[in-house]
Structure formats: structure tokens, C-alpha cells
Amino acid sequence: MIGISFTTATLAARKRIALVAHDHCKGFLLDWAERHTSELSQHNLCATGTTGLLLSQRLGLPIESMISGPLGGDQQVGAQIAEQRVDMLVFFWDPFEPQPHDPDIKALLRVAAVWNIPVACNECSADFMLSSPLMSQPHEHRIPDYNAYLKGRV
Ligand SMILES: O=C(CO)COP(=O)(O)O
Structure with missing residues (x-):
């Protein structure tokens, strides 16, 4: 990681969580999210297109849906992470x-x-992530120092 310096930022107690699943995994994500509806309702949710539509129908929670993944939704989520x-x-x-x-x-x-955000790639990691006490607290984390990065580029 030559040339990158870091700073800190705070994740708020109310998190913005992106939810995404490939077609054969959508059932697992929907079941997982339904089991955790009340915890998820404490946060702001967004998702790629199809995943978001299915989740909003199943959970009845507001979910901001992007475009479907193969049409650019993964890139939209990535841009929001950046x-x-x-x-x-x-x-x-x-x-x-x-x-x-x-x-x-x-x-x-x-x-x-x-950008050093928590990522869960399957139900088990999502269970561990959502049950963390940090879910309901502000949390300081390390992120790239963009201003320092830019200064070093010119
Ligand atoms: O393809 C996806 C993630 O890579 C998910 O997209 P959909 O939620 O639109 O199926």
C-alpha cells in the first residue's frame, strides 16, 4: 500500500447497509433478512435492483433499490461506498x-x-456481523486519507 496514508472516520450508530445476492443465493438472503427484520429496521437499507424488490416485498421495510446488478447495480453500490x-x-x-x-x-x-467497511459474504458471516455490539454504536474506522492522497499526486 505504497503512497496511501490513512485517517479515521466514524460509522454512525444507524448504519446504511447494502444488501446484494446472486440469483441462487437470493433465497438465503431473503430468509436471513426476514429472521433479522427487527435489527435491520434500525438501519437504512439499500440493494441492487432485483434483490431490493424481493426484499421490500418480503420485509415490508423501505429499501432504496439501485439498478439490477448485471446492468450496473454493483457499480452503483461501489460508488456509494467510495x-x-x-x-x-x-x-x-x-x-x-x-x-x-x-x-x-x-x-x-x-x-x-x-474503504474498510464490514462485508458479509454468506449467512454465517452476516449473523456474526449483525449480532456485533458495534451495530448499535458509532464506530471509528480507518479509511484512506483522500486529501493527503491528492496532495501527494500533484
Ligand atoms: O447481480 C447482482 C450482484 O452482482 C445482484 O443484482 P440483482 O439484485 O439485480 O439480482
Whole structure:
């Protein structure tokens, strides 16, 4: 990580959580989210297009839906992570099936790592993440220092 310096930012107690699932994993995400409706209702939710529509029908919670993943939704979520407008990512990606938008998926997971946000890739990690006491507290985390980065570039 040559050339990158870091600073800190605070994730608010009320988080903005992005929810995403590939087709064969959507059932797992819907069941998981239904089990955790009351915890999820304490936060702001967004999702890629199809996932968001299914979740809003199942949970009855407001969910901001982006475009469907293969049409650019992963990139929209990634952009919001880079803008620090998404605090956590629950992404049940399919380990068994190639996806036509694989570069977008890699980019989303990469930008989540860059901005040091919590990511859950399956039900078990999502259970651990959602049961953390940090879910209901502000939490300071390390992020790239963009101003310092830019200064070093010119
Ligand atoms: O493809 C996806 C994530 O890579 C998810 O998109 P949908 O929620 O529109 O199915």
C-alpha cells in the first residue's frame, strides 16, 4: 500500500447497509433478512435492483433499490461506498456460478476493502456481523486519507 496514508472516520450508530445476492443465493438472503427484520429496521437499507424488490416485498421495510446488478447495480453500490454513503455490505455472491458482470463484482468487493467497511459474504458471516455490539454504536474506522492522497499526486 505504497503512497496511501490513512485517517479515521466514524460509522454512525444507524448504519446504511447494502444488501446484494446472486440469483441462487437470493433465497438465503431473503430468509436471513426476514429472521433479522427487527435489527435491520434500525438501519437504512439499500440493494441492487432485483434483490431490493424481493426484499421490500418480503420485509415490508423501505429499501432504496439501485439498478439490477448485471446492468450496473454493483457499480452503483461501489460508488456509494467510495462516497462513504454505504457503511456495510451484505453480499451473498454465488461461489458456484460464473456471472456475466464478474468485473463489476470484483470492483465492488475491492472498493469495500479499500474503504474498510464490514462485508458479509454468506449467512454465517452476516449473523456474526449483525449480532456485533458495534451495530448499535458509532464506530471509528480507518479509511484512506483522500486529501493527503491528492496532495501527494500533484
Ligand atoms: O447481480 C447482482 C450482484 O452482482 C445482484 O443484482 P440483482 O439484485 O439485480 O439480482
